[in-house]
């Protein structure tokens with residue numbers, strides 16, 4: 582039996598003022614503040630209330646990044662259960678309205694729509710293997726999202742995230758600055774964690790980027806790794822003769838294997854992607870203009886052919902308008918060549934979709 586979860590469902594008047602619980606406060610002229618003078622509210626939708634969607638929603642809540650969060654999932658009981666469970670934490674959190682529905686119309690008027698719906702990897706499976714299943718889902722979800730929130734920014738998380746960001750761009754018809762994939766923001770955090778452990782410093786002081794595919798062909802940009810502005814590769818090479826190419830490739834492989842390891846241990850990844858996406862949400866909605874490696878249209882960058890419409894991660898400046906610019910970073914010839922090979926893999930996969 583569906584139980585009432587709010588006072589209004591139990592027959593109480595939801596408006597404290599009109600119920601007589603609080604009296605309206607008049608200003609000097611004896612007038613109440615008109616509704617038109619209220620701050621515009623920020624609405625974020627999360628499509629897919631699974632492990633990843635809920636980790637993102639709860640991190641957005643704790644960081645006070647939205648006034649309203651709309652949750653959508655295909656499973657009504659799970660969805661309502663997740664919403665109630667979060668609502669019951671209201672006394673410990675900033676005030677945020679939470680709504681949920683299996684009908685995507687609940688996302689109407691979103692400023693930001695985050696898509697996490699879809700199949701996830703089973704242990705040992707690659708992200709690209711999910712493509713056909715998740716494209717079928719995107720054909721249903723993305724046009725409906727675009728219709729209900731024509732001015733929103735789309736933030737794609739479902740895998741394979743780079744090809745699905747391309748799919749979302751095509752299906753939404755949105756300008757390219759408003760379609761972003763969470764990309765290698767997570768891989769870069771894993772990279773920074775491993776380097777920080779190795780160097781015994783705080784990961785927040787390590788500047789390091791993984792670019793390209795969020796997946797097996799991601800590229801570590803060793804030439805730009807720095808701690809407190811000091812280039813790390815140079816000093817490591819000078820101080821440890823054993824710190825050779827193979828050791829570096831070992832760290833890159835450890836980054837790539839991170840997700841496989843976590844999935845083989847607990848079945849899915851969730852906490853790190855939750856923080857990674859909330860970090861992007863903060864940069865976008867608060868117009869922070871911070872640089873994040875996220876999946877953007879990379880045509881023409883680093884020798885990627887002009888007729889290859891491919892999304893992959895490059896350092897991008899994010900703000901309220903979405904992607905405000907993409908850094909044309911200096912890469913070694915080997916890094917650029919690896920990036921082009923990553924682009925080729927992604928482009929070949931997107932060509933199979935005939936969009």
Ligand SMILES: NC(=O)C1=CN([C@@H]2O[C@H](COP(=O)(O)OP(=O)(O)OC[C@H]3O[C@@H](n4cnc5c(N)ncnc54)[C@H](O)[C@@H]3O)[C@@H](O)[C@H]2O)C=CC1
Pocket residue numbers: 628629630631632633634653654655656697698699700701702711715718721722737738739740741742763764767795849850851854
């Ligand atoms: N980009 C990244 O860095 C990461 C991406 N992922 C990806 O995120 C996706 C979700 O992963 P999990 O949350 O672990 O999976 P999950 O299985 O826990 O959740 C997926 C949810 O999507 C829902 N869903 C299915 N069809 C739907 C529809 N038509 N409308 C609304 N909801 C629908 C399911 O009911 C389920 O609740 C996967 O594709 C996974 O590979 C996961 C971790 C990191």
Ligand SMILES: CC(=O)C(=O)O
Pocket residue numbers: 708740767840850854
């Ligand atoms: C599953 C996935 O894409 C990740 O954790 O990196």
